[in-house]
Each structure stands twice: as structure tokens, then as C-alpha cells.
Amino acid sequence: MSEASAPHAADRRELTAAQRNAVAELLRVSPVADELGHRFVRAGHELHLVGGSVRDALLGRLGDDLDFCTDAHPDETLRILKGWAESIWETGREFGTIGAQRDGLQLEITTFRAESYDQVSRNPVVVYGTSLDEDLKRRDFTINAMAVSLPEHRFTDPHGGLDDLSAKVIRTPSTPGESFGDDPLRMLRAARFAAQLRFAVHPDVHTAMTEMAADLDRITAERIRDEFTKLLCGADPITGLRLLVDTGLAERFLPELTGLKLEIDEHAQHKDVYEHTLTVVENAVSYEEEGCDFILRMAALLHDAGKPATKAVGSDGRVSFHHHEVVGARLTKARMKAMRYPKEVTAKVTALVALHLRFYGYGRGEWTDSAVRRYVADAGDLLPRLHKLTRSDCTTRNRRKAAQLAADYDALEDRIARIAAEEDLARVRPDLDGNAIMELLGVPPGPVVGRAWKHLKEQRLEHGPLDRDAAEAELLRWARAEGLIE
Known part of the structure; x- marks a missing residue:
């Protein structure tokens, strides 16, 4: 100091x-x-x-x-x-x-x-x-x-x-080496308190964290998970995350974060993907309405985890990361499973990572009402978080581009609201339920009913609500094409 x-x-x-x-x-x-x-x-x-x-x-x-x-x-x-x-x-x-x-x-x-x-x-x-x-x-x-x-x-x-x-300094009562030698989890706790209290770690503590980072391997995944969750939910998670990367601690349990440092983001050439990711996390925090939304913050942290594995440089020198959201979702699921997060939490974060890039085709005016319905249906109850994550992902310094992206997303949300008012998008269901399908086709419960239900849901997403007669006609048409009835 x-x-x-x-x-x-x-x-x-x-x-x-x-x-x-x-x-x-x-x-x-x-x-x-x-x-x-x-x-x-x-x-x-x-x-x-x-x-x-x-x-x-x-x-x-x-x-x-x-x-x-x-x-x-x-x-x-x-x-x-x-x-x-x-x-x-x-x-x-x-x-x-x-x-x-x-x-x-x-x-x-x-x-x-x-x-x-x-x-x-x-x-x-x-x-x-x-x-x-x-x-x-x-x-x-x-x-x-x-x-x-x-x-x-x-x-x-x-x-x-x-x-x-x-x-506002984090220091150990005994020497940092002695303290961290007793319990290496204390290194992660130092980063957590830095995030929670907005404190700086003492230089001696920082040095010991760097030199002893490998000792964290002796700590159970559950203890690491709990400390990391508190860190990410801190008042200043960026400070804590930087400490994890700078000291090498992140490499021991969250290498995907460290791996982002060398990747250049094609949407924001002024910063690498690591800096972009920290900005997205910071933006996501600003969108929280009350308390910490861990699922949103974790999705923001890992939304570009697939970029290192998908990086490609074209003949014109432009960098691309095609399908990084698919790879990122797979990496997110594996990492959160290794950290012993509950399945339902992992599933929600993974879904947000998979969906975070979907919006970027909207501004070209190619989305039909069917595409909007599918966007809402695929997001399900994660839609409010997906809105926040997508907006957080806009970190460009180009004011014109940023304003256009914001306007495009405003338009999408308005369109979702309009269609939702007409069609109850929160609960997209086929126009016939399972009982009606069985009665009309004369079949018992089983795989045929499931296939028919899925087909009718696709029709609902593609064309919007059908009245009863139209829904029954579509079911019979499908059943004939499948050879289920003459």
C-alpha cells in the first residue's frame, strides 16, 4: 500500500x-x-x-x-x-x-x-x-x-x-504460508472476502496464494463450491474473480475462466474475451432487482466458455467462434457437475449459456412470429434472465452499435409482449390434450400419444393457436401420414 x-x-x-x-x-x-x-x-x-x-x-x-x-x-x-x-x-x-x-x-x-x-x-x-x-x-x-x-x-x-x-486490507494472523498450509481453502476465502467487502489482499497474502495455489487440490469440491458461490454473489465479484485468475487459483477448479484471457472477441476488438466476460458479469449484477441472482451471474461468467475451443481465423484475418454457445453449454454442464452444483441449478445455467446468442439474428428482420414463439418456449421460465443476460452481453464501445442492439432488443420484448397478450406464450401447449388425442385416434396411452402431442405443439409454435376443428383436422392428417389410420 x-x-x-x-x-x-x-x-x-x-x-x-x-x-x-x-x-x-x-x-x-x-x-x-x-x-x-x-x-x-x-x-x-x-x-x-x-x-x-x-x-x-x-x-x-x-x-x-x-x-x-x-x-x-x-x-x-x-x-x-x-x-x-x-x-x-x-x-x-x-x-x-x-x-x-x-x-x-x-x-x-x-x-x-x-x-x-x-x-x-x-x-x-x-x-x-x-x-x-x-x-x-x-x-x-x-x-x-x-x-x-x-x-x-x-x-x-x-x-x-x-x-x-x-x-480495508485482508491479512492473516500468522504468516500466510502457515495459515494457508493449515487450510488451503483460506486462499479462496481471501478472494471471497475481497469480493464481499471490497477489500484488497495484503501483498504477502497475494504472494502466498500464488505460490500455494496447487494446494487447493486437496480441498473437496463441495467446500470450494460453497466459497466460490459466496464470492460470485459478493458486492464486487469482479475483484474476487480477478484474484482467482491472477493467483492461479481459478486454474485449479475453474480453468474455463483462465482460458478466456487469450481469446479475442469478434464483437469487441478492443478487449479480449476475459475482459468482456468480466464486463458482462458486472452488467448482469446491475440488472438484478433484489439480492444475488446466482444463476444469472454464473451464466454471465460462463456464457463464452466455448470460445477457446471454437476459435478460427479466416483468410481475411477475421476471428470467429462459430457455435461457441453449443460448446459452451456442454463445458458449463461438465464444470458445474464437477463442482457439485445441484442438477436443477446446473440445468438453468447451461440453458442460458446455450440460448445467449439466439437473439443476434433478430435485428436483421428475419424472425417470424413462429421464431418469437420458439424463443419464448425454449427459454421457458428463464426468459426474464435471458433478457438480462442478452442485454448484459452488449459491451461494445461503439455507441451507435450499442444503441441499435438495445433498440432491437426493445423491439423483441415488445413483440413478445404483443404475441403473449394474444396467445398466452407463457404456457405454449398443443391445442388438444392427451385425452382428446386418445379419443380422436382411438389409441391407448403410450408413445403414439406422445408423438402426436409433440407434432401438435410444433404446429402451435409455427402457426399460433388453432381452433378445435382445425386442430382435430391437423391431428387426423398427421395420423394418416404416419399410417396410424386410413
Whole structure:
């Protein structure tokens, strides 16, 4: 960090006093924490608000989930909570954590830990610690290694977390090599916090992330998936994504992102596909109406994943990526499966990647009403996201071209709305249902009914709604052509 960007010492002292007062005030207006602290003290134990709860309180955004640590073991914590908590759960007991609820707050109380890690899987092996300082030293980052003791509100910050919070820097309590050696997932967590908090990683942390990136291979796909999802849903996912690529971490679990750096986008010659992709993600975030739409963000991230495999240079020197949406959909499905995303989430992201290029033929005036119906039918309930993804994909600096693309998509949406008002496009169905098909053809349930239904749906997409007589006539015509009736 340059001297110009670092806060003066006097500023830090002033900020520290203000932040400490903020913590005390937050705890004062939230008596649950103090009540719990008194119960632990009366039982002869310590209780400290710790980790993300202290960090978020200092940032002025303390939520409804509070994290505590204590010298009491789980059995003792359960005895203290009994009769006071409205509900108690023990799902984290093997890690020394007991959960509880009180006055709408979710509380997690964890016994002091001094973890060691299995040197093969890097999964934590829980060993109970004996002091607050020991517990704080094992935590991932200094901004998560602060505590407020209860009920006296004593602030503990042995690793300078408050200064790092003020400077917006992510640093480790011990050396980065030691911290990441204990748990390589912390490297991904550093990128995640950079995305969530808009913080910068300390140069030493960045160096260790780069040198130790291969250690991430020892972490399970599920743990990587969960951290990456939080990163992509952060307030500033671009910062996190850049960190993953620059340090080599992306190559360990999302190589498609790194692979985009060398590909030139034929629609935007001023930037490569990697930069274009980050811009599309940023645009997609701007279209969200409330909270994170992970499916939209992931589709934006992977929409051009097929370009490296489809790159071709013509005799005129022009670069093309024909059918990259097809290849990209296949790569997206395989990558999300490897990362253990749920099938339904994977299917939606894959469908958006496959459909994201469909619109680009519209502006030439070649689309019939049938083409519009198929666009809507193929998108299904993903249509609102497809609208946002397609608009996000326009990153050209050519103002005239950008304005034309926006106008073309406005026209398409207007046309969809007009046809939808006439035909109920949200539920495109054949004009005869299965029962009517069986009755008219005199056939039992089976493959013939399915084939007939599919044919009538195609007619519905091609020509719009048919009245009952026309639909029956078309079904009989098809059945004769198929040799099903004379």
C-alpha cells in the first residue's frame, strides 16, 4: 500500500475509538448477547462475541447471526442454554459448536479451538483450546480475529484486525504460508472476502496464494463450491474473480475462466474475451432487482466458455467462434457437475449459456412470429434472465452499435409482449390434450400419444393457436401420414 493511500495514525486512532463505541452501542441495544454473557460468567466460564460478528459490528452491519467462543465444552454450553434459549440444535457438536435461538437471533457458541489439520485431506481435526488468544490466532484473517468479551464489553485485538479493517486490507494472523498450509481453502476465502467487502489482499497474502495455489487440490469440491458461490454473489465479484485468475487459483477448479484471457472477441476488438466476460458479469449484477441472482451471474461468467475451443481465423484475418454457445453449454454442464452444483441449478445455467446468442439474428428482420414463439418456449421460465443476460452481453464501445442492439432488443420484448397478450406464450401447449388425442385416434396411452402431442405443439409454435376443428383436422392428417389410420 502506498503512503498516500494509507490512513494517518491519528486518523486510525480516531476511527478506532468511534468503532469501539459502535460495538458497545450495538451490544447495548441488543441485550441478548449480554444476557448470555452473564449466564456463562455465573457458571464460571468466559464468553466472547467473535469473528465475523465483531467484524460486521465494526462495519455497522451486525446481522441476526451472532458467533461466540467460550472455554466451556459443548455439554456445559448446553446446560447454560437450557431454560433460556427458545430452541437449541447440536448439528455442529463434533466441531465444538452448539446453536441456539433467542428473540429472533441465531446464536452459535463454539468452544475455544486450537485446530490441527489432516495433512492429506486438510480437513480440520478439532482440538479444544484453553484461551481466547489461542483461539484468535488460529483464525483465517486478522479482521476475523477480534473479540468483544461479555458482559463487560472488553475489546481484544491481538493481531491488528481493527487497523486492517480501517485500511480495508485482508491479512492473516500468522504468516500466510502457515495459515494457508493449515487450510488451503483460506486462499479462496481471501478472494471471497475481497469480493464481499471490497477489500484488497495484503501483498504477502497475494504472494502466498500464488505460490500455494496447487494446494487447493486437496480441498473437496463441495467446500470450494460453497466459497466460490459466496464470492460470485459478493458486492464486487469482479475483484474476487480477478484474484482467482491472477493467483492461479481459478486454474485449479475453474480453468474455463483462465482460458478466456487469450481469446479475442469478434464483437469487441478492443478487449479480449476475459475482459468482456468480466464486463458482462458486472452488467448482469446491475440488472438484478433484489439480492444475488446466482444463476444469472454464473451464466454471465460462463456464457463464452466455448470460445477457446471454437476459435478460427479466416483468410481475411477475421476471428470467429462459430457455435461457441453449443460448446459452451456442454463445458458449463461438465464444470458445474464437477463442482457439485445441484442438477436443477446446473440445468438453468447451461440453458442460458446455450440460448445467449439466439437473439443476434433478430435485428436483421428475419424472425417470424413462429421464431418469437420458439424463443419464448425454449427459454421457458428463464426468459426474464435471458433478457438480462442478452442485454448484459452488449459491451461494445461503439455507441451507435450499442444503441441499435438495445433498440432491437426493445423491439423483441415488445413483440413478445404483443404475441403473449394474444396467445398466452407463457404456457405454449398443443391445442388438444392427451385425452382428446386418445379419443380422436382411438389409441391407448403410450408413445403414439406422445408423438402426436409433440407434432401438435410444433404446429402451435409455427402457426399460433388453432381452433378445435382445425386442430382435430391437423391431428387426423398427421395420423394418416404416419399410417396410424386410413
